[in-house]
Ligand SMILES: Nc1ncnc2c1ncn2[C@@H]1O[C@H](COP(=O)(O)OP(=O)(O)O)[C@@H](O)[C@H]1O
C-alpha cells in the first residue's frame with residue numbers, strides 16, 4: 404500500500420474550517436468553564452456545608468465519569484428529561500463547560516490552599532481589611548500559581564473537544580473523519596489530523612513547563 | 625553566632641542605657657498591660673498559663689526562654705493574631721484584647737491593633753509585589769494615603785536601610801537579610817507605637833544576621849518601644865532595657881538585662897542561659 408499525503412492538501416480549507424470550529428468551541432468552554440471552576444473552587448472551602456457539599460458532589464461526578472458519557476447524557480438524555488430539543492452545539496458546550504469547571508475547580512482550590520498562613524498573618528499584622536487582603540494579596544498569588552495548571556487544563560480541553568464530533572459538531576475531528584471516509588484514505592487524513600492537534604497542544608505544554616518553574620521561583624520568596 | 629557579629633553599632637551600653645529602667649510607677653500609664661493571659665491550642669495544649677506583664681513606654685523588652693515555651697504565642701497574641709482563653713490586654717491605656725466567655729470569639733480592637741507592627745521569623749513579604757508595592761500597600765489601603773506620598777516615604781525608608789537599589793526588585797531576588805529588613809520597613813510605614821520581633825534572624829545565614837540586627841538597633845536609638853524574641857545573646861544584651869525569661873507558659877524571671885542575663889536569681893534561668901551561652 405502506498406501513501407499519498409498530497410491528497411490531504413485538497414481538503415486544506417475544510418480541515419482549517421474544522422480547526423477554526425474546534426478552537427472557537429475550546430475558547431468558549433475554557434472561558435465559561437474557568438469562571439465556573441473558580442466559583443466552585445471557592446465554594447469547596449466555604450464554611451456552610453450547603454455550599455461545600457454540592458460543590459464537592461459536582462466535582463466528583465464530573466471527574467469520575469467519562470467525558471463522552473457526560474456529552475451523550477446532555478445530548479440524548481437531557482432533552483428527554485426537560486422535554487425540549489437541544490441543539491448539539493448547546494449540549495456540547497454545556498458538557499465541556501461542566502467538565503472544564505470540574506477540573507479547573509481543583510486547580511483553583513489547590514492554588515487558594517497553597518497560600519501560607521504566614522501571608523494571612525502578615526495581612527492581619529498590617530491591618531489590611533478583608534477585601535484588600537483578598538483582592539491584593541490572595542487572588543493575585545492564587546491566580547499566578549494556578550496559571551500553569553490552568554493552561555494545561557486548557558490543553559486537555561482542546562484535545563477532549565474532539566469528542567464533540569460524536570454528536571455531529573463539524574470540528575476538526577468530524578471533518579477529518581468525513582474526509583477519511585469519503586476518500587478511503589484514513590492513514591493520510593487521520594495522521595494529518597493528529598499532527599494538527601499535536602502542533603497546537605505540544606508547544607502549549609512546553610510553555611506550561613517553562614512558565615511553571617518561573618512562577619514557582621517567584622512565589623517561593 | 626556571637627563571634628560572627630560585628631562590633632556593636634553602639635560603642636557603649638550607655639547610649640541605649642539612657643532609656644533603661646522603667647519610669648517611676650505612676651508617672652506614665654503602661655504602654656502594654658497584660659493581665660492573667662491564658663492561651664492554648666485546642667483543649668489539650670496549654671501554652672500561656674496566666675501571664676501578667678506591664679510594659680512602660682520606651683522599654684525594649686527581650687523575651688528569652690526554651691523553645692516551645694510560648695514566646696511566639698505571646699507575640700502573636702500581642703499582635704492580635706490569636707484567640708485567647710482568659711485574661712485581657714490594654715494598650716496605651718485603652719482596652720485592646722479581651723477574652724470572651726467560653727465558646728465566644730476573643731474581642732480584639734482592630735483600631736488599637738493598627739498601632740502595633742510585627743516582623744516574623746518566616747519571610748512574609750508579598751512575593752507577587754515588588755518591594756515598593758510591598759511597602760505602600762497597607763498605607764494606601766488602610767490609611768488611604770496618597771500613592772505619591774507613600775512612595776516617597778517608602779523610598780526614604782529604604783534608603784535609610786540601605787535598600788534603595790532594591791525598590792523595584794521582587795522579593796525572590798533579595799537575600800534573607802534584605803527580606804527581613806524590607807519586612808521591618810514595611811511595618812514601619814504604618815508608624816507603629818510598638819514593634820514585635822519574633823526571632824527575625826533565626827532563619828538567616830549567620831553572615832546576614834548582623835545587617836538585620838543593626839536595623840533594629842537603629843530603631844532602638846529612636847526610642848521605638850519593642851518586644852523582641854531572640855536567641856542571640858549578643859543582640860539581647862545590646863538591645864534590651866529589660867529581659868523576661870519565659871518558660872512553661874509563665875514569667876520565671878523579669879528584670880534589667882545585667883541581672884537576668886548576668887546574674888540570674890532563678891535556677892531555671894541560670895541553666896537556660898548557661899546552655900545557650902555554651903552552644904555559642
Ligand atoms: N498553631 C498551633 N497549633 C497547635 N499548637 C501550637 C501552635 N502553635 C504553637 N503550638 C504549640 O505551642 C507551644 C508553644 O509554641 P511557641 O509559642 O511557638 O513557642 P516558642 O516560640 O517559645 O518556641 C509549642 O508546644 C507548640 O508546639
Ligand SMILES: [Mg+2]
Pocket residue numbers: 695696697823
Ligand atoms: Mg518561636
